[in-house]
Amino acid sequence: MNYNEVSFKAAYGTINQLPKSVRPEISFAGRSNVGKSSLLNKLFNRKGLAKVSSTPGKTATINFFTASSADFVDLPGYGYAKVSKTERQRWSGLIEGYFHQDRRFALVVSLIDIRHAASELDVQMIDFLMEEGLPFVVVLTKADKLSKSQVNRQVAAIRKQLGFEPEDPIIAVSSEKGTGIDVLKRTIEYAIQE
Ligand code: GTP
Numbered sequence: 001m002n003y004n005e006v007s008f009k010a011a012y013g014t015i016n017q018l019p020k021s022v023r024p025e026i027s028f029a030g031r032s033n034v035g036k037s038s039l040l041n042k043l044f045n046r047k048g049l050a051k052v053s054s055t056p057g058k059t060a061t062i063n064f065f066t067a068s069s070a071d072f073v074d075l076p077g078y079g080y081a082k083v084s085k086t087e088r089q090r091w092s093g094l095i096e097g098y099f100h101q102d103r104r105f106a107l108v109v110s111l112i113d114i115r116h117a118a119s120e121l122d123v124q125m126i127d128f129l130m131e132e133g134l135p136f137v138v139v140l141t142k143a144d145k146l147s148k149s150q151v152n153r154q155v156a157a158i159r160k161q162l163g164f165e166p167e168d169p170i171i172a173v174s175s176e177k178g179t180g181i182d183v184l185k186r187t188i189e190y191a192i193q194e
């Protein structure tokens with residue numbers, strides 16, 4: 001994967017607009033505001049590639065980015081209480097609809113804020129990925145907000161909460177400081193070659 005090459009492909013507001021999945025897809029899923037779009041920008045070192053906001057609910061469509069060896073898919077966040085119920089249902093419809101399609105899921109990057117335990121929706125998401133046998137990695141975001149020892153403690157706690165085996169992957173990252181980005185890139189590389 002050449003991270004110097006990337007372009008925005010399109011934003012999709014309904015499931016039936018989605019293009020047929022031909023290339024491997026690296027998808028980013030997680031609560032609103034967890035840092036999905038920021039992580040995408042950090043991977044490609046391009047600040048404005050995906051729109052970022054301190055207000056949750058920024059990404060309201062499924063956004064595709066074309067990179068050299070895969071498509072990157074920025075999903076709307078789930079679990080944001082402050083948008084209308086209709087809008088929340090539309091987003092969860094998009095996320096569920098996307099994952100129920102017959103697509104080339106190379107890797108689902110499932111993001112959780114490192115400062116908190118996994119939410120009920122995070123657990124549902126990860127259970128779904130396990131049941132479906134989809135390749136995924138859990139990424140704990142905003143590691144710069146904690147000390148190194150707190151990071152280690154949270155990694156262990158969330159591992160335990162999710163019932164992970166020692167070989168199940170979990171990576172602490174910071175899109176601000178660049179922590180964990182190399183490890184994530186290696187994981188993506190490996191997933192594309194599978
Ligand atoms: P939605 O599109 O609303 O679902 O959110 P998102 O998951 O795409 O989050 P986004 O990347 O827009 O980031 C949300 C907020 O968290 C922004 O204010 C970011 O600057 C901040 N943020 C993201 N990643 C990090 C990080 O690694 N460290 C710190 N300190 N802040 C971060």
Ligand code: MG
Nearest residue numbers: 036037058059
């Ligand atoms: Mg976003």
